[in-house]
Amino acid sequence: MEAEVRPIRGREELEQCFDLWGTVFGEGRRFFQSRLDGDRAYDPSTTWVAVAAGDIVSAAQIFPFDARWGSGTVTVAGIGSVATRASHRGQGLALAVLNAQRAWLADQGVPLALLFARERAIPLYERAGYVRLPFGTTVAWSPDGAAARGGYRVRAAQPGDWPDIRAIYAAQLDHWPLGHVRSDAFWTDAVRWAQQAQPEGVWLVAEQAGRLAGYFFGEIPEGGSSGEAPIRLWEVVAHPEHPGAAEALVDDAHQRMGAPGDVRLSLPAGHILARGRAVAPGRHRGMWSLVNAAALMRAIGPVLMRRAEDAGMPALTLRTGPSDVRLAWAGGVRTLQGADLLQAVVMGIDGDQGLGALFPAATPFLWSLDQF
């Protein structure tokens, strides 16, 4: 089938995308429209489509965000809402849209792309140059009355709590790799969108001696914990000086639910709630793509230099090719390319004395509010 692949041209085509996504995902078009219309950073050049005989038959959306990498940041293109009209599937249209988006992102100097794949779509994304890498962790959590022990008071969040909630998020960001560096606009837009899309969502805060120590955002169904993950946890963040606040918040949510038993929580690997508990790989299917190696090195080069200095690796130099980087220092030379370079940046490198110091082992995670 002859199809033209390109960004949308104007509002009418965006409306057609809302229709397509609403039909394909069964969420209703309003879910998609409120997400993009409510995002003041939205740029129409991030909505890509395949057009056949004048109709939009396939579409995918880019949700760009800044991710923390060490002391620096890397722009990541989040790819979501990948959909082809049922009548036009199996003709390579989604692949063509993904490939065109990736080429455009490379031109724009975007280093990395990330998407969350449904099981059936994994082969398609592999063909489009995405690699599946571990993403976060799942923990079986059982209540142990920590709220009472830690002396935290848990209550519903109030409008005046937002500056503290943001500060707690920002403080914790240093501890999880490739977390979303949230702008003020993101906080406002994403919270409004989440409240529209998930009206059942509850924001709680934990305080100790009158100061905010952590917050929780999730859905807490009443009664019955027989189903999977009865608490739908969107995020639970404790200030680094108040690790017990996370436990107190989930404990409180569990009590509100009025049901005993374990709950499964999706968390960043290394989250305070995961320590000392049985963990399993995260249920999300994060797939990453190396889009522009030179742009990547521009973003993370200064961090690598600082790490080399700290690790006593004098005179580190970086030479970047189209999809590889050659790292040379007084004690060694290594070249990382393609999927290996991607893996080093996203997951770190275990068991390598030189490179391990530059790329410490990590498991990235984005909270639900950040996902696409």
Ligand SMILES: CC(C)(COP(=O)(O)OP(=O)(O)OC[C@H]1O[C@@H](n2cnc3c(N)ncnc32)[C@H](O)[C@@H]1OP(=O)(O)O)[C@@H](O)C(=O)NCCC(=O)NCCS
């Ligand atoms: C996934 C989807 C976008 C693929 O669109 P498409 O234009 O048919 O894709 P292409 O022709 O480029 O590639 C076909 C591949 O898509 C995948 N695919 C096919 N049907 C699928 C389905 N119902 N759901 C998910 N993936 C599917 C397969 O990997 C298929 O490869 P195969 O034919 O070798 O098995 C389309 O099937 C769709 O809209 N599905 C429903 C929404 C969805 O699942 N989106 C992805 C969310 S991660």
